[in-house]
Amino acid sequence: MMRWRYLKQSAFFALVRASALIITLTLGGIILYILMHGYSVISWEFITKPPTDSMTQGGIMPAILGTIYLTLGAIAIGLPLGVASAIYLTEYAIQGRMIRLIRVGINCLAGVPSVVFGLFGLAFFVIIFKFGSSILAGSLTLGFLILPTIIGASEEALKSVPQTFREASLALGVSKWQTTYRIVLPNALPGILTGSILGIGRAAGETAPIMFTAAAFFTSKLPSSIFDEVMALPYHIYVLATAGTNIEATRPIQYGTVLVLVAVVLGINLVAILIRGYMRRNKRW
Amino acid sequence: MDSNIIIKLNNVNFYYGNNRALTDISMTFRKNKVTALIGPSGCGKSTLLRLLNRMNDLIDGTRVEGEILFEEKNIYDPEIDPVEIRKKVGMVFQKPNPFPKTIYNNIAYGPKLASNNTGDINTLVEQSLKQAVLWDEVKDILNQSAMKLSGGQQQRLCIARALAMKPDILLMDEPTSALDPISTAKIEELIEELKKNYTIIIVTHNMQQAARISDETAFFYLGNLVEYNKTEKIFTNPDVKHTEDYITGRFG
Known part of the structure; x- marks a missing residue:
């Protein structure tokens, strides 16, 4: 028996x-596979020069820059909106059917395929708001895409702040908003960032949402405002692999671009992790 | 209102949803006295305490009937801002709950945010810590995290934090139940000292503590105020048999 x-x-x-x-x-x-195939094309030139000769030569600098812009834009839109929503849902709203409905809505949003976000962005930001295919339209689309992740993580982080901190602050005659802003939010920030890291990675890597809203097939000039369209790494990979003039000739560049994309995503994550680590060190309970 | 009376409850009922937690409570609290609220768990004493600074507002689905007069005004009047009430009615909780900030910032936090504060914060911090008899222990480590203090020190810090708001009343919800006997004795001494300047209302499960430190004692049972009198009278010759049974430990 024991043996069994x-x-x-x-x-x-x-x-x-x-x-x-x-x-x-x-x-x-x-x-390892990406490294092995992409390693050979990585050079200073590759990451600092625009593509040349119908994208069969040259570098991918505009795409790197474009992805960084779009990711930062998505964070700038998704983070404040997501954190504010989470604060409302956990700290202010009276828990009831309405709030449950909103939560279901947020979960549904997380399940929407990214191409649907892309089409929504095209219809709403690019056409109705007349932003055109631009950094702004792409950032907004990506920002909404990562919203559910950020809201979910922020809600968990806010809930994990001990109730006794809120009580202690309110009992001193400090208003609810001040309590949230001065006590709850700073203590929830490391957790909020942890969740946001996931969103950031997703924003940098998505192709479908930016395909119609921000990404250019090819442009050698760098964006001068948020209303310009940009090249972006995921879309560049897609273009090289499916629609380029000479797909076989660009194969090494494709691997190189994939490697750079993975490095950029990991790099952004690393920065977020470092910030979080720094904040956690100051977490004192 | 008699000038010795600081708070007056008139026919107060309190409900959590449909459950009545307090039934028709009428009582007065006297200025610069220590009043102990005693009774078995769930009798409503903590609920009553939290009514006095409107902390029960934080719980969804609660309801108050009757009036609670403080400075001639009903604190449950819709025109009254609970934030203003809490500035005048401080609170110390069962478990020490300092903020994860430095000792200095724990004290300075409330006064800095209170718009009506004009005095020098450094002086206020020192004064508050001295009042809570903590100054000598922490004066050299004001920039250290409050979380590093012992439980007893943390609780005195919480008292100092409440005092820094210069309240009229200090509510204490079993302030020593999480502390060792030595820390408890220190807090009790402190309460003796504080009643010169503040009105103190304390919930306690410790009969000896109620007998030692309070001037008046109220005994609650199942949401009713059973007996309320001078502490000496309650502990030596209570009017109600039920009170006697409780304080002698025959039930509870």
Whole structure:
């Protein structure tokens, strides 16, 4: 009897270990594969020069810059809106059917395919608001795309701030807004950033939402305002792999671009992680 | 209102949803006295305490009937801002709950945000910590996190934090139940000292504590005020049998 139970336990542990291993190996495999194929084209020139000769030569600098602009724009729109929504939902709203409905709506938003966001952005920002295909329209679309992630993470972070902090502040005759702003929000910030990191990664890597709203097939000039369209890494990869003039000739550049995209996403995550780590060090309870 | 009376409750009922937690409470609290609220768990004493600074407002679905007069005004009047009430009626909680800030900023936080504060914050911090008999222990570490203090020190810090708002009344919700006997004794001494300048209303489960530190004692049971009198009278010769049974430990 004991033996059987012990066997069952070992089998289960083995299964769980194997799952973790498969995930790690897959991730490692992808990164290794990209590195092996993309490594050779990476050079200073590749990341600082625009494409030339119908994109079969030259670098990808405009696309790198475009992705950075779009990601920062998405954060600038998604973070304040998402945090403000989460503050309303957790701190102010009276919990009831209406709030449950809003939460269901947010979850649905998270499940909407990204191409639908792209079409929405095209119809709403590009055409109705007349922003044209631009950094602004793309950032807004991406900002809305990552909103559910940021709201979810922010709500969890706000809820994890001990209720006793709120009570202590309110009991001093400090207003609800001041309590939220001075006590609750600073203590929730590391958690909010953790969630935002996920959103940031997604914003940088998405292709469909920016395809109709921001990304240019090719432009060698850099954007001079938020109303200009830009090249972007994910879309550039898509273009090179499917619609280029000479797909075979651009193969190494494709791998190189993928490598740069992965590096940019990891880089942005790393910065966010460092900021979070710094804030956590100041977390004192 | 008699000038010795600081708070007066007239026929107060309180509900959590449909559950009545307090039934027809009428009582007065006297200025510069320590009043102890005693009774078994769930009798409504903490609820009553939190009515006095409108902390029950924070709970959805609660309702108050009757009036609670403070400075001649009903604090539940729709025109009254609960924030203003809480500035005058401070509170110390069961578990020490300093903010994750420095000792200095814990004290300075309230006065800095209160618009009517004009005095020097440094002086106020020192004064408040001295009043809470904590100054000598922390004067050299004011910039250290309050979370590093011991439980007893944290609770005195919370008292100092409340005092920095210069309230008229200090509400204490079992302030020593999470502390060791030595810290408890320090807080009790402090309460003795504070009643010269403040009115103190304290909820306690500790009968000896109520007997030691309070001037008046109110005994609650199932949301009713059973007996309210001078502490000496309550503990030596209560009028109601029920009170006697509780304080002698025959039930509770």
